[in-house]
Amino acid sequence: MSKKSRKKSSSSKSDEMAFKREAAAMARSERAIQATVEATDRNPPKKSGKAMQAGARMYPVEFPAQHLKKPGLEADLKVAPMYDAPHYKGSGKLEGKVALITGGDSGIGRAVAVLYAREGADVAVAYLNEHKDAEVTKAAVEKEGRRCILLPGDVTNPKYCRKAVEKTVKKLGALDILVNNAAFQEHVNDFLDLTDAHFDKTLKTNLYGYFYMARAAVPVMKYGSAIVMTGSVTGLLGNEKLLDYSMTKGGIHAFVRSLATHLIPKGIRVNCVAPGPVWTPLNPADRPAKMVATFGTEQPMKRAAQPEEIAPAFVFMAAPSCSSYITGEILPIIGGYAGG
Numbered sequence: 001m002s003k004k005s006r007k008k009s010s011s012s013k014s015d016e017m018a019f020k021r022e023a024a025a026m027a028r029s030e031r032a033i034q035a036t037v038e039a040t041d042r043n044p045p046k047k048s049g050k051a052m053q054a055g056a057r058m059y060p061v062e063f064p065a066q067h068l069k070k071p072g073l074e075a076d077l078k079v080a081p082m083y084d085a086p087h088y089k090g091s092g093k094l095e096g097k098v099a100l101i102t103g104g105d106s107g108i109g110r111a112v113a114v115l116y117a118r119e120g121a122d123v124a125v126a127y128l129n130e131h132k133d134a135e136v137t138k139a140a141v142e143k144e145g146r147r148c149i150l151l152p153g154d155v156t157n158p159k160y161c162r163k164a165v166e167k168t169v170k171k172l173g174a175l176d177i178l179v180n181n182a183a184f185q186e187h188v189n190d191f192l193d194l195t196d197a198h199f200d201k202t203l204k205t206n207l208y209g210y211f212y213m214a215r216a217a218v219p220v221m222k223y224g225s226a227i228v229m230t231g232s233v234t235g236l237l238g239n240e241k242l243l244d245y246s247m248t249k250g251g252i253h254a255f256v257r258s259l260a261t262h263l264i265p266k267g268i269r270v271n272c273v274a275p276g277p278v279w280t281p282l283n284p285a286d287r288p289a290k291m292v293a294t295f296g297t298e299q300p301m302k303r304a305a306q307p308e309e310i311a312p313a314f315v316f317m318a319a320p321s322c323s324s325y326i327t328g329e330i331l332p333i334i335g336g337y338a339g340g
Contacts, residue, residue, distance in 0.1 A: 051303035052335075056087035061303045063279065065289040070186075072285030074106035074133045081279050083111035084140065085308035088118065093319035095120030098172045100164065102126040102155055102213060103182035105134040107280025108230060111307035112179055112314045113137050117144035119315055121177065124168040126151045126213075128182070133281075147172060155182050155209030158216070165216040177318045178217040180210040180229040180252075185286050187241040199244050206248035210255065223267030228317045229256050231274035233334040249274070253330050260328030269327040271317040276334030277304040300336030309333075 051061045064078040074081060099116045103109040104125035110133070113123045123141050125148060127134050134150050141148035149171050153160040168175050184205035188194045214227060221227075234242050235249030253272055260270035277283070277296035284292050296304025313331055316322045 049302075051297075052301040055309060057082075059303060059306050059309070060279065061297070063284075063292055063295055063304075065293040066284055067287070067289040067292065068281055068285040070285045071128050071130060072106075072281030073130055074110070074281050075136070077281060077284065079279070081107060081111075081281075082306040082308050083107075083311070084114055085111065085118075085311065088115060088308070088312065090115075090118035090120065090144075093119040093315060093321055094177070097121045097176040097318075098124070098168065098174045099177035099179060099318070100124040100126060100151075100168045100175055100213075100217065101179040101181060102209065103230075104179070105130045105137050107282060108275065108278060108307045108310050108314075109179070109181045110137045110140070111311035112181070113148070114140050114144065115308075115311045115315050116177070116318070117141040117146040117148070119319070120146070122147040122172045124149050124151055124164070124172060126153065126155065126164050126182065128152065128154060155213055156204040158212040161209075161212040161216040164213070165220060169220055174222070175217055175220050176222070176225045178213060178221070178225075178227045179314060179318075180213055180227070182209055183230065183245075183282065185242065185245045185282055187286055188243070189241060191243060194244060202244040202248055206245070207251050207255075210252060214259065218263065218266070218268065221266075221268050224320060225268045226318045226320075226323075227259070227263075227268060227270045228314050229270070229272045231256070231272040231330055233274060233276040233332060236274060236330075236332060236334075256330065257328045264327065269317075269323065271323070271326060271328070272330045273310065273313045273317065274330050274332045274334070275305065275310050276332075278310055279304045279306055296335070299334070303335070305333065305335060 060079055066078055068076055094116055099121045101109050101113050104113045105127035113125060116123055125134055125137050129152055138148040138150055151164045151167060155161060184202050210229060229252055231252050232249035234246035235253050239246045256270050256272040263270055276299060283295055310333055313333055
């Protein structure tokens with residue numbers, strides 16, 4: 001072996017030894033970091049058992065163990081959902097506009113109706129047959145100084161959707177904002193218990209209803225109008241007992257993204273608000289009473305939202321002054337990520 005080769009070989013072996021020493025040192029440093037963390041594992045910090053209260057007022061953490069018959073009346077809830085947002089100050093973001101809100105009789109829909117009115121919009125409320133709840137929504141909108149009409153009917157019927165849009169335009173003069181919000185939800189404990197009738201009801205309400213109402217509304221909406229749809233955390237993360245509902249909510253998210261692109265030439269923005277657990281009649285009309293008592297406590301914030309905490313996002317998505325460059329987006333409001 002030449003002197004040059006011997007020198008090269010020696011240098012290579014020297015490099016290898018250096019690499020091994022560096023690797024050993026790195027392994028020791030990794031173990032040192034691990035040991036530091038393991039020491040804290042033996043005495044982990046205690047998690048706060050308190051629910052997060054970061055709003056303008058305090059919100060309930062637990063609810064009475066109560067189960068409602070469908071479709072679920074807000075008037076029958078022992079703890080009334082908080083929808084009137086007394087600390088929310090309107091500033092004319094929707095001045096002179098007209099909104100049609102499906103499922104506007106209660107829950108998120110009612111809270112959205114109130115804030116839309118506070119921002120200057122007249123409101124048409126589409127709902128199934130919860131007449132007592134709808135009258136409360138109407139009174140709340142009128143208290144804000146705006147007009148409100150009630151449109152009872154079934155969103156799974158395309159004829160009803162066309163008539164609802166026609167009546168909105170005829171009585172209120174236009175249709176600038178469509179909020180697709182009506183929904184059907186019913187859990188199953190076993191996938192095999194999900195009947196054809198149950199599956200069909202969920203898809204017809206949550207997907208067909210959104211499609212029919214949007215199809216009816218788009219022809220009368222002007223450039224600068226907006227469609228806002230209610231999605232769900234279940235459409236993002238799934239839910240083991242709400243298989244059909246989760247499927248429809250994921251479908252709504254896809255519909256929003258697709259329709260948004262399709263309607264750009266018409267100047268109609270389409271967006272989605274995807275809430276986590278919210279205290280409305282929807283869940284007490286689904287869950288067993290004992291589960292209702294702890295509804296929402298599994299979230300990182302350790303409580304369910306109230307409708308008035310979700311409604312401002314619908315204002316944001318509808319108002320040209322807030323979201324003129326936003327379309328096809330899904331906005332999760334889920335009280336912190338609850339995944340693994």
